[in-house]
Amino acid sequence: MDNSRLGGHYLQKYDNELEGVRNRVLAMGGLVEKQIGDALTAFVDADVKLAEAVMQADLTVNGFEVSIDEECSRILARHQPTAGDLRFLIAVIKTITDLERVGDKADKIAKMAIRLAESDRPKNNYSDVYGLGERVLKMLHGALDAFARMDTEAALAVVREDDAVDNEYEAIMRQQMTFMMEDPRNIGRIMNVIWSLRALERVGDHARNMCEYVIYLVKGKDVRHVSMEEMERTATQPR
């Protein structure tokens, strides 16, 4: 099966429509990736203007969600797809929900960046937050890449990375709590850091969800809520 190609129908128009949906999802994904990247930059650079731009662009992310959903409904009603095409459209409907929520996280991090811009900064200038953010951003990129190429191996790699990211998140979180105990005057500031860390960790979860849809899409088998071993079996065996 040629994974990089959708459709293969006599109706050229239908193929074009499916391809159009895929491109729209990738465009939405690219925007959301940029949003998270910009929010992180705004966070460490205390760049209020950039943070405000991120919050503004969330409207565009929301618009993508609504219009892609509509397009999927139209294709479902008009062409009544089955098998792989149907799975593709269902995967898209789910994927854009996750992408929209990643957009919400970018908005949240941007809000926290603004709140923190005026307060004292720790010696490391939030390099721990930035480090976690970079890992999560790589997961998000990997998830979109796996979707674009319908690559289950790439999807698996992202799912594996999510466990490592969760561990790093827990470690940084414990450290933030120590900082609060050491100097309670910092509690207000650190809570904003904690909300940002939490948002980043959730972005990793959304990237993982998207990868589970890719495996479902390619293999026709639902791998949510199964063990890592079972997911690996499903993702690597021929259909």
Added chain:
Amino acid sequence: MDNSRLGGHYLQKYDNELEGVRNRVLAMGGLVEKQIGDALTAFVDADVKLAEAVMQADLTVNGFEVSIDEECSRILARHQPTAGDLRFLIAVIKTITDLERVGDKADKIAKMAIRLAESDRPKNNYSDVYGLGERVLKMLHGALDAFARMDTEAALAVVREDDAVDNEYEAIMRQQMTFMMEDPRNIGRIMNVIWSLRALERVGDHARNMCEYVIYLVKGKDVRHVSMEEMERTATQPR
């Protein structure tokens, strides 16, 4: 339009299938409601056994999600629905994602209940958490009710309530931060309270999402990311 009835097709089997999906969603919703209620009880009663039962039952919630998704795919492939039936199935696919995440929140609150069971309890024995939980639970019940009866007025009421709940959440959260500052030895304990509050607030968001799908389903118009005024216009005007 008779809102309480799905289908109306010559094919009795198809009607039964749609009705079956609706009943499964309501069963899943009932379970998830119970999960949140039990998690709250475990939280205030420091009932570790009950909390463990909540965590155990999350597997059943996940099973519901996967099997309802499969059933929707089967119906889409077999009957190639259009118009209202298609919107119904898309709304179901989205609703169960939210319900599954509500299940995750019950699991989270149960975890926090276990962590807090051994530590000192505040004078009010977490009546603030419980109060917020009761409001959110009512929202969840209202959302399921709106879905069952396809009642856009009921859906609107839940969306309105979400704004009030968010305000209450913010107020309780500020108070928790004050408690941390007053006695930093409580930081560890209070962070567990904060995660529980956050989980409850997110349950409210999921209930709101579900209500937006109900309005979409009945009115055929997407009301995500629109103003309250526009949502009210859409929900109350005849189709």
